[in-house]
Amino acid sequence: MHKSIEIDEKIFQNAxxxxxxxxxxxxxxSKIYAYLLFDYDKVGITFDEFVEVLSASKSSVSTSIxxxxxxxxxxxxxxxxERKRYFFINxxxxxxxxxxxVQKMQDELQLLDDLDNFKKxxxxxxxxxxxxxxxxxxxxxxxxxxxxxx
Numbered sequence: 001m002h003k004s005i006e007i008d009e010k011i012f013q014n015a016x017x018x019x020x021x022x023x024x025x026x027x028x029x030s031k032i033y034a035y036l037l038f039d040y041d042k043v044g045i046t047f048d049e050f051v052e053v054l055s056a057s058k059s060s061v062s063t064s065i066x067x068x069x070x071x072x073x074x075x076x077x078x079x080x081x082e083r084k085r086y087f088f089i090n091x092x093x094x095x096x097x098x099x100x101x102v103q104k105m106q107d108e109l110q111l112l113d114d115l116d117n118f119k120k121x122x123x124x125x126x127x128x129x130x131x132x133x134x135x136x137x138x139x140x141x142x143x144x145x146x147x148x149x150x
Contacts, residue, residue, distance in 0.1 A: 003049070004043055004045065005043070005045070006038065007035065007038045008038075012034050015033075015034035015037055016031050017030075019033050023071065023073065025067070026064065026067070028056055028060055028061070028063075029064035029065075029067050032050055032061070032064050032068060032074075032087075033068060033073055033074065035050070035053065036074060036087060036088065037089060039089070042088060044077065044086025045086065045087050045088075046084050046087075047061060047065070047087075048084075050065070050087075073090055074087050074089060074090055075087070075088050075089075075090045076088070094150065095147055098147055101143065102140050102143050102144060102147075105139060105140050106140060108136060109133060109136050109137065109140075112129065112132075112133055113133075116129075
């Protein structure tokens with residue numbers, strides 16, 4: 001079997017390291033994700049190609065693919081005339097990722113507001129905390145505006 005896509009080894013290694021860190025992925029899952037980044041034409045990559053190209057066992061590839069599917073980082077499709085599953089980057093994940101970031105910032109703002117309400121009895125006005133909350137609010141607004149464009 002040959003590679004169905006062309007990759008640049010240096011970019012691939014950088015992507016493996018970057019996405020492994022960002023998404024807290026084990027090495028093989030990170031390699032699978034990075035490999036899929038090079039599927040520009042969205043032809044999809046089969047399980048067998050991952051096994052061969054990444055020189056990994058079937059069970060390891062299966063475990064990594066399951067992890068990526070459960071994390072919604074990738075999706076799979078079956079073509080009508082074939083039993084093989086083809087894997088793709090989940091293009092919707094960019095939006096999901098930033099929605100999660102916004103939710104975390106909103107949760108932190110709620111916690112900070114609760115703390116402010118609790119300490120109102122203590123006349124401690126914290127200018128740095130207010131600046132931090134303003135920064136969170138500004139970033140939430142900017143991200144949400146960008147998400148609406150996706």
